[in-house]
Amino acid sequence: MTDEERPHEFSSGQGLDEDYEEFTLDPEELNADPSQVDPVDTRVITDLLDERNIAKEQVDTESLIDVGLSYMGINRFEEATETFGRAAQFAEDDSLAEQEAWVNKGVAHAQLEEYDEAIGAYREALRIDDDSEHAASAETNLAYALYEFGESEEALEHAERAVEIDPRFAQAWYNRGFFLVERGLLEDAVNAFDNAIRLGMRNAEVLEEKARALDELGEEEEAEAVAERAEELRKEAEQEMVEEFEEG
Structure with missing residues (x-):
């Protein structure tokens, strides 16, 4: 089964509608001038966060996740992986927000057929909490990535686990x-x-x-x-x- 035939599952409640709204890299915490930057350039996020050395509590992780989802909506998967990685980095340690970022990072890697990286992201999400609202998505996506990676027996185990959770x-x-x-x-x-x-x-x-x-x-x-x-x-x-x- 090909990627086009099997839909990937984003974090619960964060899926993209077909007519997703335009987005900006100008949440209050980043304070970037959209007239001076490309609004679909993840390097802007990287430069702003590194340059100002912003503490975790000052970063709006949900906004970063929204930007990553918007990248997914326009098939900019490499930028999405970077953005979700940033979201995971600046989220509170072992929080639901960090877990959500890891799940979506895995999805972005899977879209690029980078299944080893996807598997690592899903496992990190499940390390945080294997019974949360994002755990079933992590398990079912992990099953898919393992199957594509040639680990079909383990894939079924995680598919079963996803059903048990939700x-x-x-x-x-x-x-x-x-x-x-x-x-x-x-x-x-x-x-x-x-x-x-x-x-x-x-x-x-x-x-x-x-x-x-x-x-x-x-x-x-x-x-x-x-x-x-x-x-x-x-x-x-x-x-x-x-x-x-x-x-x-």
């Missing part, structure tokens, strides 16, 4: 189903995909994976019906993209 996390159920298919545990995989669908994950990808599991189970008729529905959803999504492009 049983209402649709992405975690989808990941669990995917890894179960890889292990040949097809009935359990179908149940995992059904849970993801019940929790609101109604897209072509989850239906395609469910159809694959059903087909391997010998449920050809049901697999075909699910695959047809997946194709319908894919066409609907493509049409929506065309309409948005024409309107924009």
Whole structure:
């Protein structure tokens, strides 16, 4: 499964809408003049923080995380990794903010296919707290990165852990189903995909994976019906993209 086919999961509550608002590198704590700097240049953040030697308590970590998410929204993943790294550096030690920064740093590395760095970021997030509001995202993203890194057995363990932490996390159920298919545990995989669908994950990808599991189970008729529905959803999504492009 390619990066384009598998969505990465950002920290809870921090996902990007398609129409994300413009951003600035001028939170009160940094006090940069936007007319004098490129507003999508992470070196501005680095220079300002280093030059002034700002103490941790003086840095608005949430603003840095927002900047990193904005970089993600415009596919500037290298800048995102640097910004999330800065956020983790200036966040209070072992805080939720630091954990959130590490999770998102891992996502940015994964987008660059830097899975070793992604794995390290997710593990650091889980070191801070393996049962927090960001832990399930860290676990499910760690599972994905481990799979891409060739560690499929350990990947399933972390997918299972993500579901244990947050049983209402649709992405975690989808990941669990995917890894179960890889292990040949097809009935359990179908149940995992059904849970993801019940929790609101109604897209072509989850239906395609469910159809694959059903087909391997010998449920050809049901697999075909699910695959047809997946194709319908894919066409609907493509049409929506065309309409948005024409309107924009």
